[in-house]
Amino acid sequence: MRSRFSAYVLGLKDYLLATWHADFRPATLSLENGPEWVSLNVLSAREQEYSAQVHFVATWRQGGQWGALEERSDFLKEDGVWQYTCGETHEFPLRPGRNDACPCGSGRKFKKCCAV
Numbered sequence: 001m002r003s004r005f006s007a008y009v010l011g012l013k014d015y016l017l018a019t020w021h022a023d024f025r026p027a028t029l030s031l032e033n034g035p036e037w038v039s040l041n042v043l044s045a046r047e048q049e050y051s052a053q054v055h056f057v058a059t060w061r062q063g064g065q066w067g068a069l070e071e072r073s074d075f076l077k078e079d080g081v082w083q084y085t086c087g088e089t090h091e092f093p094l095r096p097g098r099n100d101a102c103p104c105g106s107g108r109k110f111k112k113c114c115a116v
Ligand SMILES: [Zn+2]
Pocket: 102, 103, 104, 105, 106, 110, 113, 114, 115
């Protein structure tokens, strides 16, 4: 799952499609004009022999806007490889205050980090 997040960060479209279960994979995937993914917070992960569920929040920024995508993703293992099937997603905007922790995950205050 983390590797798929990294692939979104790096724009590795082929990897994303290759780890997408054939029954659920979109015909095409466009990452152009997408937001910049800045951090990933895995809230929980459950793994069984052939299925797994991951609950995470991924934070993005685009221009001066920030937002988060919360998702419960389902994975199936096929031929020893975890493949993403589908997820229940919830998107919401983030409006960090100047003294809040920066949503990029740096651990610094927003005003001393990405707000500058
Ligand atoms: Zn920052």
